[in-house]
Amino acid sequence: MTHNRRTFLRAIAAGSIGTVVFGNTATAATTTTIEGGGGDIWNQADEFHYYYEEIDGDFDVTVHNTSLENTDSWAKAGIMVRQTLNADAENAMVRRRPNGEASLQWRSDNGNTTVSTTSDDGSGESEVSGGSIAADWLRLTRSGDTISAYGSTDGSNWTRIANIAPSEIDFADSAYVGLAVTSHSTGTLCAAEFESLSGISPGSNGDIGDVDVAGSVSTGDGGGDTDAVVTTGSATSVGDTSVTLNGSLNSLGGASSAEVYFEYRESGGSWNATGAQTRSSTGSYSATVSDLVTNTDYDFRAVVNASDGDTATGSIASFNTSDDSGGGGTGSGSYFDLDAGFADSSWFDDSVTVHRVQEATEGAVRSAFEASGPRLVVFEASGVIDLGGSDLSITNDQCWVAGQTAPSPGITFINGMIQVEGNDCVVQHIRIFRGEDGGAAEGADPMNNADGTSNVIFDHCTAYWGRDENLSVGYDSNNTTITNSLIAEGLDEPEENSNGSLVGDGAQNVAILGSVYAANNDRNPRLKDNTQSVVANNIVYYFDKAIMISSGAQSSVVGNSYIGRFDWSDAIIKGDGSVSIEDNYVTDPGLNGRTFCSASQLGSRPLWPSGLTAMSSGDVESHNLSYAGARPADRISHEQRVIDNVRNRSLDTSVSDPANAPGIPGNEGEVGGYPNHGGNTHSLSVPSSNLRDWIEQWALAVEEPDANPP
Incomplete structure (x- = not known):
C-alpha cells in the first residue's frame, strides 16, 4: 500500500489550526x-x-x-x-x-x-x-x-x-x-x-x-529604505520525480525590476536553483522542477534579487516525492491511505455500476445501499437524513459509498444506524448521529459492520451518540479497517454506558488508525476474546478507560496519544490479553506514577499491515485533528466543537465519578441536538474510466482546504 506522505509532510510543514507556525513569509528583516x-x-x-x-x-x-x-x-x-x-x-x-x-x-x-x-x-x-x-x-x-x-x-x-x-x-x-x-x-x-x-x-x-x-x-528595514518582499507558496502537482513550486513577489521595494526564482534541495543538502524570471511588477510566479528522486523529502523557498541589489528569501517549505505506483489505495490528505490496514479495495474497477443519490432522503440512499453487484454510490445532493429510528444497511457485497462526492456540507444521517452487512465494502466521508431518539439502547451503535463480514473499510466517518458503542467491528469478522474517523460522545444515561468501539469476539485483522476518540467513557477500543488488532496513531481524549483486552486477544498498540483522562487508578491498557506497546504517551494529566499497561506484554508486534509505517506519536495530535472525521475541510459545528475541545483541553478532567463527567452527554439535547444543516445539489460528471482517481480527487476536496474537486 502507498501512503500519501507528500500531502502529510506538507501539512506538517505548513501547520494546522491550533499549531503555532511561522511559515510562508519573508525571512528578510522586513x-x-x-x-x-x-x-x-x-x-x-x-x-x-x-x-x-x-x-x-x-x-x-x-x-x-x-x-x-x-x-x-x-x-x-x-x-x-x-x-x-x-x-x-x-x-x-x-x-x-x-x-x-x-x-x-x-x-x-x-x-x-x-x-x-x-x-x-x-x-x-x-x-x-x-x-x-x-x-x-x-x-x-x-x-x-x-x-x-x-x-x-x-x-x-x-x-x-x-x-x-x-x-x-x-x-x-x-x-x-x-x-x-x-x-x-x-x-x-x-x-x-x-x-x-x-x-x-x-x-x-x-x-x-x-x-x-x-x-x-x-x-x-526601518532605516528609510524599502525592501523587496517574496513569499513562499505551496508545492503542487507533486509527482514521483517532479513538482511545481509556487510563490509570490509581494514588493519590488525601490527597484524597477527583479529576478525571481526558487531554491530547492533534498532536506539537509545543498541548494539548487530554478531558472530566473524577470518581473517589473508584483504577482505570483511558479516553476516546474524535474529529475527529482522518488520518495524523498525536499525543501524549497522563494527568492528575489531586485535590480537595486536588494535580495530576500521566503520561508522554507517542504514536500515529498512519493512513489504512487502499484499502491492500490485511493490516497487522501491524511497520512493513512484507504488500504492502510488489512482490508483492501482491489475489487473496485471501472466496471462497477454507478448509483446516483439525487435527493437527501432515506429512500434514495436505501435503494443504492440495497442494490446488488459491484457498485459505486455517489451523491448529487447533501443534507440531513432522518432514519426515524431504523437501520440502514448495505445488504450486498462490493459496495463503495463515496460520501465525498456530495456537495457541501455533505451527508449526515441522524436517528438510526448504518450497518455494513456485505463483504468487500467501503464507506467514506459520511456522518451518523444516532441519539436517544434513534432507539439508543443496549446494542444500538450508530455504525458498524455485521458479524462474519470480510474486507470492510470505514474511512473518514463521523460517528456520535450511541448508547452502546459508536463505531464497532462485528464478531468473527475478518479484515476490517477504521481510518481517519471521529468517534465521539457516546451517551451515558440512564447508566454509565458511553463507549467508543467494540471489536467483537473472534474478529481477525482489525486496524484502527489515525482516528479521534473523544468523550467516550470506555472502550477506546474494547478488544474482545480471541481478536487480532492493530491500534495505531489514534487520539483518545476525555475518558475513564482506554483499551480493555480480553483473553486470547492480541494487539499491536503503537504511537497513540492519551489525553485528559479522569481521576483514575486503572491502567490505560488492561485485561487478560497480550499487547506489544511502542511510542505511546499520556498527557494532561500524565501517568503520575500509575501503570500504563497491566495486560501481558509481548516482545514484538503480533501482527502489522504490510507496508504500513506508523507516524511518530509526536505528530499524531496535529495530524488527526486536521484530518479526522467525515469532511475535515468542511466540518459542521458538532464536529468542530469536539475537535476544539481536544485541541484546547476544554473539558474538566478532575471528576472522580465518570458517570458525572460533564463533557459526556446523557442525550443529544445536552450538546445542541441533532444537526440541522441544510443541503445543496449539484450534477456529477462521472467518468467512464479512471474512477479511482476521480474518487480520490473528491476525497482530497473535502480533506484539504486548498484542494479542488474534479
Missing part, C-alpha cells in the same frame, strides 16, 4: 509600516486603514507589533477578519493599544454595535482576567466557523484571549483578512510597525470609512 487615521474601529461603523487579502476558509495569522504611536490611549493596531470592506461590516479584530494590552473585539453582524473582551457585553467570552493581556505578538485564527484570538510576548508561547463561536459571529467562507490601524483621532495619522507577518500575503490596502486623512502602507 518591517511593514501602516499609517491609519479615523475616529475608531468601534460602535456601528469603523474608520481605519486596512492592509489585506481575501481568504477562503480557515486561516492562522500571526504578527509582531513592534511599535504603535500613542495618538490616543485607544489607538489600535492588530489583525482583523472582515466580511466586506464596508464601514459597518461584520468583523473581529485582535487588537493592541499603545499601553501594550491585547484583547479581542468583534461586531456580530453588519451594523451591530461592537463589543470586546474588555466591555461589559463581551467580557463573558474572555478567557483571561480583565479581558486583556500584555502582548506584542498577536494571533487570529479561523477554524471552521470559530474565531480565536491569542497574544504572546515571545511569539512562541501563546495565551488564548477568547474563542468566538458561530452563534456569536458567523462569517461566510470568503472574508478579508489583514492588518488594521486606527489613530482614534480624526484628522491624525497613527503609525504602527509590524514584523514577522505569517499566514497571509496582503496585496491590497485602503481606508475604510471616513478617515479625513488618507493612510498608507510601506515596507522597509
Whole structure:
C-alpha cells in the first residue's frame, strides 16, 4: 500500500489550526509600516486603514507589533477578519493599544454595535482576567466557523484571549483578512510597525470609512529604505520525480525590476536553483522542477534579487516525492491511505455500476445501499437524513459509498444506524448521529459492520451518540479497517454506558488508525476474546478507560496519544490479553506514577499491515485533528466543537465519578441536538474510466482546504 506522505509532510510543514507556525513569509528583516487615521474601529461603523487579502476558509495569522504611536490611549493596531470592506461590516479584530494590552473585539453582524473582551457585553467570552493581556505578538485564527484570538510576548508561547463561536459571529467562507490601524483621532495619522507577518500575503490596502486623512502602507528595514518582499507558496502537482513550486513577489521595494526564482534541495543538502524570471511588477510566479528522486523529502523557498541589489528569501517549505505506483489505495490528505490496514479495495474497477443519490432522503440512499453487484454510490445532493429510528444497511457485497462526492456540507444521517452487512465494502466521508431518539439502547451503535463480514473499510466517518458503542467491528469478522474517523460522545444515561468501539469476539485483522476518540467513557477500543488488532496513531481524549483486552486477544498498540483522562487508578491498557506497546504517551494529566499497561506484554508486534509505517506519536495530535472525521475541510459545528475541545483541553478532567463527567452527554439535547444543516445539489460528471482517481480527487476536496474537486 502507498501512503500519501507528500500531502502529510506538507501539512506538517505548513501547520494546522491550533499549531503555532511561522511559515510562508519573508525571512528578510522586513518591517511593514501602516499609517491609519479615523475616529475608531468601534460602535456601528469603523474608520481605519486596512492592509489585506481575501481568504477562503480557515486561516492562522500571526504578527509582531513592534511599535504603535500613542495618538490616543485607544489607538489600535492588530489583525482583523472582515466580511466586506464596508464601514459597518461584520468583523473581529485582535487588537493592541499603545499601553501594550491585547484583547479581542468583534461586531456580530453588519451594523451591530461592537463589543470586546474588555466591555461589559463581551467580557463573558474572555478567557483571561480583565479581558486583556500584555502582548506584542498577536494571533487570529479561523477554524471552521470559530474565531480565536491569542497574544504572546515571545511569539512562541501563546495565551488564548477568547474563542468566538458561530452563534456569536458567523462569517461566510470568503472574508478579508489583514492588518488594521486606527489613530482614534480624526484628522491624525497613527503609525504602527509590524514584523514577522505569517499566514497571509496582503496585496491590497485602503481606508475604510471616513478617515479625513488618507493612510498608507510601506515596507522597509526601518532605516528609510524599502525592501523587496517574496513569499513562499505551496508545492503542487507533486509527482514521483517532479513538482511545481509556487510563490509570490509581494514588493519590488525601490527597484524597477527583479529576478525571481526558487531554491530547492533534498532536506539537509545543498541548494539548487530554478531558472530566473524577470518581473517589473508584483504577482505570483511558479516553476516546474524535474529529475527529482522518488520518495524523498525536499525543501524549497522563494527568492528575489531586485535590480537595486536588494535580495530576500521566503520561508522554507517542504514536500515529498512519493512513489504512487502499484499502491492500490485511493490516497487522501491524511497520512493513512484507504488500504492502510488489512482490508483492501482491489475489487473496485471501472466496471462497477454507478448509483446516483439525487435527493437527501432515506429512500434514495436505501435503494443504492440495497442494490446488488459491484457498485459505486455517489451523491448529487447533501443534507440531513432522518432514519426515524431504523437501520440502514448495505445488504450486498462490493459496495463503495463515496460520501465525498456530495456537495457541501455533505451527508449526515441522524436517528438510526448504518450497518455494513456485505463483504468487500467501503464507506467514506459520511456522518451518523444516532441519539436517544434513534432507539439508543443496549446494542444500538450508530455504525458498524455485521458479524462474519470480510474486507470492510470505514474511512473518514463521523460517528456520535450511541448508547452502546459508536463505531464497532462485528464478531468473527475478518479484515476490517477504521481510518481517519471521529468517534465521539457516546451517551451515558440512564447508566454509565458511553463507549467508543467494540471489536467483537473472534474478529481477525482489525486496524484502527489515525482516528479521534473523544468523550467516550470506555472502550477506546474494547478488544474482545480471541481478536487480532492493530491500534495505531489514534487520539483518545476525555475518558475513564482506554483499551480493555480480553483473553486470547492480541494487539499491536503503537504511537497513540492519551489525553485528559479522569481521576483514575486503572491502567490505560488492561485485561487478560497480550499487547506489544511502542511510542505511546499520556498527557494532561500524565501517568503520575500509575501503570500504563497491566495486560501481558509481548516482545514484538503480533501482527502489522504490510507496508504500513506508523507516524511518530509526536505528530499524531496535529495530524488527526486536521484530518479526522467525515469532511475535515468542511466540518459542521458538532464536529468542530469536539475537535476544539481536544485541541484546547476544554473539558474538566478532575471528576472522580465518570458517570458525572460533564463533557459526556446523557442525550443529544445536552450538546445542541441533532444537526440541522441544510443541503445543496449539484450534477456529477462521472467518468467512464479512471474512477479511482476521480474518487480520490473528491476525497482530497473535502480533506484539504486548498484542494479542488474534479
